[in-house]
Amino acid sequence: MIVYEAPKWVPQLPNRPDNIPIGDFILNPAYGRADPNKSNPPYVCGLTGKGYSVTEVASRVEFAARAIKKVLKVDDINKGGQAAGFSEWEKVVGVYSINCIDYLPLCYAVHRVNGITSPANAAYNADELAYQLRDSNARALFTSVPLLDTALQAANAEGVKIPKENIFLLPIPDVLTTEEMRRKAQGFRTFDDLVEEGKKLKEVELLSWGESYSREKVAFVSYSSGTGGLPKGVLISHFNMITNIVQVIEYSKSFRDFTKPTRVLALLPQSHIYALVVINQTEPYAGNSAVVLPKFELESFLKCIQNFKLSFLFLVPPLMIVMAKNKGILDKFDLSSVKYIMTGAAPLTEELSLEMTKLYPWIKVVQGYGMTESSTVVCFTSGIDIWHGSSGCILPGIKCRVVNAQGQDVGENEPGELLVSADNVVIGYLNNQKANDETFIVEHGHRWLRSGDETIIKKSSSGNQHLFVVDRLKELIKISGFQVAPAELEGHLLNHPKVADCAVIPVPNDKTGELPKAFVVLNPGFEASKETAAEIMKWVADHKSKHKRLGGGVEFIDAIPKSPSGKILRRLLRDKERERRKKEGAKL
Structure with missing residues (x-):
């Protein structure tokens, strides 16, 4: 068996708590997050500048959890709701919203009552949303004003069990809505309303999770097509996400200074695993602000970078193409604060990477590779060893293999399917044993995730092994x-x-x-x-x-x-x- 791992200069993966929810890990300094007194607000609106301190976010989570517990009619959160006749899968909350500063706090509030959140793509139509709500057995739905009509259609679809009183709105800037939208939204409670309501309710009892419980406790059901077929619910545990956050932080220490809080761009959809973990959780954990934009518009994008002096942009290749083809417009804005652009979710070509470096020489372009089934990142480029076209080096705590069509391990410079084994590999798929059997296999004493991607491991001039994604064996x-x-x-x-x-x-x-x-x-x-x-x-x-x-x-x-x-x-x-x-x- 040929196993590829992180370079020797990458720190070993430290121990991580496996008995707490992801929200505690992100917000509570007892678990290693940056000092709240020296941190930037975790989430800041890129249009209005509104944000809350770490302490304020934690309070909003707690207050909202009290009200959500009442909405879901949960009596005993530490028995999965069994005392009230509820299983954990009857405490699923769908989230169908454009990006906003309360997206992750809402998720943490649901987790606080031992519930599960299921983020849905804001581009979904009613049928697509209904499929996810039905498949995940969601009992409540949080949306935003521009998406309310679609949300209501989905909630009323056959087999969906969400009454109107269990549909809530996440607050967004008024500039994103119309008078007609706001009129239709009258009568629906908002996340702010739940926070205020929670202030009058009794505290939620503390979660009493035993050792290793968060390894199997589902935090998110994110929908992915995996290696093919219709979307499937991916069961992501709290420990899966905690692990990937620590992996990204430890690996990034080679080229990023986490002692000084900064601001990063949070433009990509918060429902997408890339944004959900890497941007909106890892960065706040490090003490940085995720500056949230609801959608891409070139002028607001550039103003946000300039006004907030963003140092790190998380993008996807199509947005980098826009930057490359509109340099004349970009030159009218002060982008000097940007040190790095990280791209993911789709392959970045060597040509575009080099072009961006030529056009904006003060910005380093790095690329990552991952998938929903690995709770995001498997590898990404370190700023100290950039190889254009490469997806970088493997993160700590991850073992990778590359196997040919016969299932035999291959060495460097030989193509084959990437297999991944690590604590960030998810529990599996919801109610889909066939997909589990096809995607997760046990060999050589380890559980491996089949990526469905054809890859090659090559060694850089620095001696580091880099991963190149050649093609997709999967049909996505x-x-x-x-x-x-x-x-x-x-x-x-x-x-x-x-x-x-x-x-x-x-x-x-x-x-x-x-x-x-x-x-x-x-x-x-x-x-x-x-x-x-x-x-x-x-x-x-x-x-x-x-x-x-x-x-x-x-x-x-x-x-x-x-x-x-x-x-x-x-x-x-x-x-x-x-x-x-x-x-x-x-x-x-």
Whole structure:
């Protein structure tokens, strides 16, 4: 067995508490977080500047927990609610909101009563949100004013058990709402209302978690397509997240000074595992402010960097493309405070990394690799050994293997699927034993996560082993950092009366990284015309989130290539598309 681990200069992973919730770890100095008296406010609104100190956030969490306990009708939080006839899976709270400063405090308040939170992509439509709420058995839902209509539709969907009185609003700046939105939101209680209500209620009893309890206690159910298929609930324990936070901190000490509090950009969706762990928990734990923006608009993005003197930008490749192509606009703002840009969620090309370094020489570009199933980060670039195009070195406490198609371990410079074993690898999938069996395997005395990604380990001139992501063995399409499963779109396309068979693959796109393209076999009697293609694209646009639309177009073919067992051979379609683009001189 060939095992790859962190470089020798990376500190050993220290012991971590395994009997506390993640919120205590982030906010309580007893567990190693930066001194609250010397820390910046954990979450600051990038539009208004509003924020709360560490102590104030902790108080808001406690007060909100009292009210949430009352809403969920939980009598005994230390028995999973069993005394009240509730299991832990009847204390799931869905969170469907744009970014805001109370997003994580809400999650901590739910955890405070031994509950579970399930973050949902704010780009979801009602059907997609309903699927997640139904699958996770959510009993309450927190949303924000601009998303209220969609949230209400989902809450009223068949099989969803959320009454109107259990729908709450997270406070956001008024500039993000309209008068009509605010009118519709009247009568719904807000997170602030729950905090005020909690001040009048009795304290929540202390959680009495025994040793190792947080290793198996679910904190978040985040939805991912994993190595393929429809979205699945990923069971992330408190200890999984605590571990990854410590791993990132220890590794980052090689190039970041955590003794001086700073401010970082928190623009990426808080529901996404990258933002949830790396930005909105690791940075506050280190004493820094996560400066929250609700969405990307170039001017507000640049003003935020300038006004708050942000030192670290967490981005995805499509946003870096915007920066590269709009240097004239960026030069009008003072971006001198920025020391690093970290990118993740989708691969960053060597070419773009080098271009950014050339355009903005005072900024170092680093890249990370991870997945929901590893509670985020497996490896990322250290500022002391930047290799453009690489995903950096492995974090402490993580063991990796690279195996070929026959399951044999391979050495440096040989491609194969990445396997990961560590305390940050999640518990598994919710109610999906088949996916668990396919994704998590036990070999050589360790439990391994199959990444579904083809990778190569190479040694840099400094002697450090770097991980390069070559291709995805899994069939996911990455669009602006979001995962889209071809099977989901194919299943929807097959419901169209003109579609006999279909397959969906990714095609390159400068703005989003990739876009879905559909290969379609029509039923007899229908014409393969531009009008039919437009009709099929509209069929997807009318029923799916914006990022799932067929931006790569529709191509009609005679038959979908399949294996003898009936599996779609998307690789052949990708090769076909690559050859076509090559002939046309398009980007591959």
